[in-house]
Amino acid sequence: MSVTINDIAKAANVSPSTVSRTIANNPRISKKTRERILKLMEEMNYHPNMIARSLANKSTKIIGVVVTGSTEKAFQHPFFPEILSGIASIAYKNKYKILISSVNSATEEKKVVTEFAKSGITSGIILLASRVKNPSVDELKQMKFPFVVVGRPESEREVNWVDNDNVCIGYDLTKHFIERGYKEIAFLGASPEFNVTLDRLEGYKKALQEHNIPIRDELIVNGKFVEDTGYALIQELIGRGIMPNAVIACDVLLAFGVIRYLNEKGMKVPDDIAVAGVNNVPLDEYFNPPLTSVDVNAFSLGAKAFELLLADMNKEYTSFDRAIVPAKLIVRKST
Amino acid sequence: MSVTINDIAKAANVSPSTVSRTIANNPRISKKTRERILKLMEEMNYHPNMIARSLANKSTKIIGVVVTGSTEKAFQHPFFPEILSGIASIAYKNKYKILISSVNSATEEKKVVTEFAKSGITSGIILLASRVKNPSVDELKQMKFPFVVVGRPESEREVNWVDNDNVCIGYDLTKHFIERGYKEIAFLGASPEFNVTLDRLEGYKKALQEHNIPIRDELIVNGKFVEDTGYALIQELIGRGIMPNAVIACDVLLAFGVIRYLNEKGMKVPDDIAVAGVNNVPLDEYFNPPLTSVDVNAFSLGAKAFELLLADMNKEYTSFDRAIVPAKLIVRKST
DNA sequence: TTTGTTTGTGCAACCGTTTGCTCACTTTCT
DNA sequence: AGAAAGTGAGCAAACGGTTGCACAAACAAA
Numbered sequence: 001m002s003v004t005i006n007d008i009a010k011a012a013n014v015s016p017s018t019v020s021r022t023i024a025n026n027p028r029i030s031k032k033t034r035e036r037i038l039k040l041m042e043e044m045n046y047h048p049n050m051i052a053r054s055l056a057n058k059s060t061k062i063i064g065v066v067v068t069g070s071t072e073k074a075f076q077h078p079f080f081p082e083i084l085s086g087i088a089s090i091a092y093k094n095k096y097k098i099l100i101s102s103v104n105s106a107t108e109e110k111k112v113v114t115e116f117a118k119s120g121i122t123s124g125i126i127l128l129a130s131r132v133k134n135p136s137v138d139e140l141k142q143m144k145f146p147f148v149v150v151g152r153p154e155s156e157r158e159v160n161w162v163d164n165d166n167v168c169i170g171y172d173l174t175k176h177f178i179e180r181g182y183k184e185i186a187f188l189g190a191s192p193e194f195n196v197t198l199d200r201l202e203g204y205k206k207a208l209q210e211h212n213i214p215i216r217d218e219l220i221v222n223g224k225f226v227e228d229t230g231y232a233l234i235q236e237l238i239g240r241g242i243m244p245n246a247v248i249a250c251d252v253l254l255a256f257g258v259i260r261y262l263n264e265k266g267m268k269v270p271d272d273i274a275v276a277g278v279n280n281v282p283l284d285e286y287f288n289p290p291l292t293s294v295d296v297n298a299f300s301l302g303a304k305a306f307e308l309l310l311a312d313m314n315k316e317y318t319s320f321d322r323a324i325v326p327a328k329l330i331v332r333k334s335t
Numbered sequence: 336m337s338v339t340i341n342d343i344a345k346a347a348n349v350s351p352s353t354v355s356r357t358i359a360n361n362p363r364i365s366k367k368t369r370e371r372i373l374k375l376m377e378e379m380n381y382h383p384n385m386i387a388r389s390l391a392n393k394s395t396k397i398i399g400v401v402v403t404g405s406t407e408k409a410f411q412h413p414f415f416p417e418i419l420s421g422i423a424s425i426a427y428k429n430k431y432k433i434l435i436s437s438v439n440s441a442t443e444e445k446k447v448v449t450e451f452a453k454s455g456i457t458s459g460i461i462l463l464a465s466r467v468k469n470p471s472v473d474e475l476k477q478m479k480f481p482f483v484v485v486g487r488p489e490s491e492r493e494v495n496w497v498d499n500d501n502v503c504i505g506y507d508l509t510k511h512f513i514e515r516g517y518k519e520i521a522f523l524g525a526s527p528e529f530n531v532t533l534d535r536l537e538g539y540k541k542a543l544q545e546h547n548i549p550i551r552d553e554l555i556v557n558g559k560f561v562e563d564t565g566y567a568l569i570q571e572l573i574g575r576g577i578m579p580n581a582v583i584a585c586d587v588l589l590a591f592g593v594i595r596y597l598n599e600k601g602m603k604v605p606d607d608i609a610v611a612g613v614n615n616v617p618l619d620e621y622f623n624p625p626l627t628s629v630d631v632n633a634f635s636l637g638a639k640a641f642e643l644l645l646a647d648m649n650k651e652y653t654s655f656d657r658a659i660v661p662a663k664l665i666v667r668k669s670t
Numbered sequence: 671t672t673t674g675t676t677t678g679t680g681c682a683a684c685c686g687t688t689t690g691c692t693c694a695c696t697t698t699c700t
Numbered sequence: 701a702g703a704a705a706g707t708g709a710g711c712a713a714a715c716g717g718t719t720g721c722a723c724a725a726a727c728a729a730a
Contacts, residue, residue: 002453004686015710020688030708047453051395052686055386055715062434062456075420081410088410088437097456099397099434102423118337118382120716121397121432339716350680355718365678387716390685455686675728681721688714697706 003046011044012037023048054120061095063309064122066136067102068109068129075102078252078281079298080128083150086302087126094310110136117145124309126150131193146312148305152195160312160320162304164296164327166196170203170248172329173276173294177246178211180335182274186219186244188233188254197222200250200278218242223254230257245273246335252277255291259334274335280328290332300325338381346379347372358383389455396430398644399457401471402437403444403464410437413587413616414633415463418485421637422461429645445471452480459644461485466528481647483640487530495647495655497639499631499662501531505538505583507664508611508629512581513546515670517609521554521579523568523589532557535585535613553577558589565592580608581670587612590626594669609670615663625667635660 005023009016014033021029022037029037040046054060065087067080075081084100091098099122103109109129113136116122124146127136132154140147141158148160170187177185187204189197201220208215221237223229230249234257237244249255255277262269269275269289280295304323311321340358344351349368356364357372364372375381389395400422402415410416419435426433434457438444444464448471451457459481462471467489475482476493483495505522512520522539524532536555543550556572558564565584569592572579584590590612597604604610604624615630639658646656 002455002686006686016687017689017711018709020686021709024688026689028708033708047450049390049686050454050456051386051389052455052715053688055384055390055686055717056688058715060386075416075423077416081412081416084435085410085437088435092437097434097436099432100419100423101432102420102427115382119385120337120387121385337716341716351717352681352719353679355716356679359718361719363678368678384716387685388718390687390716391718393685671730673728673730675726677726678724680723683720684718686715690711690713692709692711694709695707697704699704700702 002049003044004049005046008037008040008044008046012040058120059123060121062097062099062122063091063124063126063306064113064116065098065100065126066109066112066116066128067100068106068127069102069104079279079296082281082298083128083302083305086299086304087306088302089299090303090306090310094306096306096310106131106135109134110139113147114139117143124148124313126305126309129194132195132198133193146309148309148312150301150305152199154195156322158320160308160322162301162308162323162325163196164301165324166199167203167206169278169294169296169327170200171207172203173200173248173278174204174207175211176276176292176329176331176335177248177274178207178213180274182246183213184216184219184244185213185246185248186221186234186237186242188230188247188249188258189220189222190250190254192222197250200248204248219244228257230254230259231261232257234258234261246270247273247275249275249277252279252281252291252293255293259291270334276335280330289334292332292335293330295328295330297325297327337384338379339384340381343372343375343379343381347375393455394458395456397432397434397457398426398459398461398641399448399451400433400435400461401444401447401451401463402435403441403462404437404439414614414631417633418463418637418640421634421639422641423637424634425638425641425645429641431641431645441466441470444469445474449474452478459483459648461640461644464529467530467533468528481644483644483647485636485640487534489530491657493655495643495657497636497643497658497660498531499636500659501534502538502541504613504629504631504662505535506542507538508535508583508613509539509542510546511611511627511664511666511670512583512609513542513548515609517581518548519551519554519579520548520581520583521556521569521572521577523565523582523584523593524555524557525585525589527557532585535583539583554579563592565589566596567592569593569596581605582608582610584610584612587614587616587626587628590628594626605669611670613662615665624669627667627670628665630663630665632660632662 005016005019008019019037022034088098101112103112116125127149137153137159150162152163153159153161189201205215221233223233247258249258255275258275259269262273267273277291277293280293304325308321340351340354343354354372357369423433436447438447451460462484472488472494485497487498488494488496522536524536540550556568558568582593584593590610593610594604597608602608612626612628615628639660643656
């Protein structure tokens with residue numbers, strides 16, 4: 001088997017405690033002993049057993065990242081890799097590892113979250129989907145297990161979270177259209193289960209009101225953050241005889257679906273209908289036409305999320321914290 | 336703290352062993368006792384401590400996925416989420432968790448791989464970058480630690496691996512161009528450190544030879560799998576006065592870079608230069624123009640990789656195995 | 671009744687580390 | 701010189717499980 005602390009202890013003629021303390025850099029070990037042991041560890045190619053260490057410590061250097069959405073699709077959303085990079089970059093600096101799990105439903109999410117927390121395998125959790133009602137959040141709160149949610153949760157004062165200012169995003173996009181003379185602006189949201197939809201919608205309405213444009217409920221439709229939905233939603237809208245001259249898609253995939261439909265039907269973007277999305281991805285630029293979108297800065301969202309989590313795990317504060325990551329409207333040819 | 340096996344044992348008036356055996360579904364426990372204990376576990380909200388269990392078992396239900404590439408960019412390649420989904424979907428079915436780590440260099444990779452293996456935290460590893468020379472592979476082989484590499488490794492007979500038939504991919508793409516009358520076909524590869532470049536190049540040459548088209552070395556250039564490189568490579572090529580009428584890009588990002596350059600310079604794709612990429616992504620379709628590319632079926636690559644790993648961990652075979660995942664040329668308007 | 675099986679459970683060692691406490695040996699102070 | 705303080709290291713119990721072996725009880729066969 002692998003070489004253990006005991007093997008080192010024997011070879012060095014000391015007790016295992018001494019070796020352990022050497023590893024922990026305990027000042028009670030003399031320089032001479034320490035060096036002798038370190039040398040032996042090197043020679044014998046010793047690597048500490050994290051599992052045993054975790055058991056003794058009752059803590060690990062692993063955090064769990066839980067992605068809720070269709071198992072096969074969740075990772076594929078352009079948002080995911082970027083936020084994961086953000087998490088990973090800070091985790092890496094702090095020598096944390098990342099355990100990821102994708103789940104299909106809120107029920108499964110709760111199961112996974114409970115397992116992560118109770119099994120002792122992770123020391124903290126980042127939740128990547130925030131429904132308005134989220135049983136996992138309640139569960140974690142009640143267990144007092146460190147966690148951060150990405151996306152504003154319901155009980156925003158009692159949990160750590162990071163998000164953009166989604167009201168602002170909705171507002172900015174709408175205003176952008178209004179300023180360019182568009183008035184029939186459709187709003188394609190994701191499911192109203194998510195705060196992100198509600199918040200962006202709020203911003204949308206606010207902008208319309210400020211500019212004295214009536215809010216037309218029939219211009220507001222909801223679906224999911226997948227590409228097919230964008231296609232279906234705009235098709236349905238136009239099928240009902242409702243013809244917007246601008247479309248705000250709450251997600252880049254939604255926007256792609258919309259444009260695909262419009263292209264197929266021979267409608268010109270932005271001449272016939274202007275389209276803007278949220279979640280800037282590198283590819284937006286190559287799009288036909290290049291897509292105006294809001295860069296939500298997913299990398300920072302991830303990085304911030306980990307920072308908050310780290311602080312929570314280290315019990316650096318007793319109250320809850322949040323971070324609002326600035327988003328930026330990037331105007332391209334689609335509007 | 337959390338409720339343990341001992342708490343259950345006390346409550347049920349049995350020994351911890353009995354509880355442990357109940358969990359393990361050991362047939363030596365009577366039905367009556369089993370049911371009493373299961374009920375208590377439910378009531379007392381017991382969750383097994385994975386760490387303790389792993390320590391006793393000397394194995395975990397966690398596999399490590401190591402991505403080599405720039406830490407901040409590695410996850411962002413469209414290839415990654417898809418392959419990760421593939422891994423995750425099979426892992427999920429087998430109740431495995433996934434620990435991911437991105438590293439910047441072969442040296443770091445080896446460090447992480449060693450840690451994953453020796454620390455006991457993972458029971459198997461999937462390597463997501465296969466250089467021709469890969470010290471991690473040697474390390475893992477020598478430790479006899481279960482692992483699978485995605486991409487054909489150097490010592491292909493002594494490790495488990497999955498890949499496409501890259502010679503075939505190179506061949507098909509080249510043939511596709513030749514059949515459409517293109518003869519000045521440039522080949523943009525990634526670094527020759529990777530077998531994938533070498534194999535596709537081999538296929539490229541083979542196709543040319545079969546059709547009696549001379550191989551012109553100046554049409555063959557290498558870079559990295561990032562978007563900027565595509566731009567730079569084609570710029571350099573054309574700058575040197577070499578004007579291909581078709582370009583094979585070994586990666587979709589490379590292809591995007593090429594097209595960006597061509598668009599900027601006012602060249603028409605495919606009229607002036609035809610472009611094809613590898614690694615079909617959903618967005619290829621929306622591209623301007625829609626990009627001909629080879630779908631490498633990354634999801635299957637991931638799924639197969641996990642299946643092989645699982646078999647290895649379970650010692651289901653003693654020899655090494657491999658899987659070749661079929662790739663498919665998807666012709667769109669860019670060629 | 672004795673012997674042999676089968677069945678269900680407990681004992682105790684073990685997995686590899688950590689850590690509170692104890693203790694022997696120095697050093698320093700009075 | 702004796703006491704107090706400081707230093708370096710070991711003992712043993714924990715962390716929460718698993719498992720080989722022993723063993724008692726129940727039952728069957730002789």
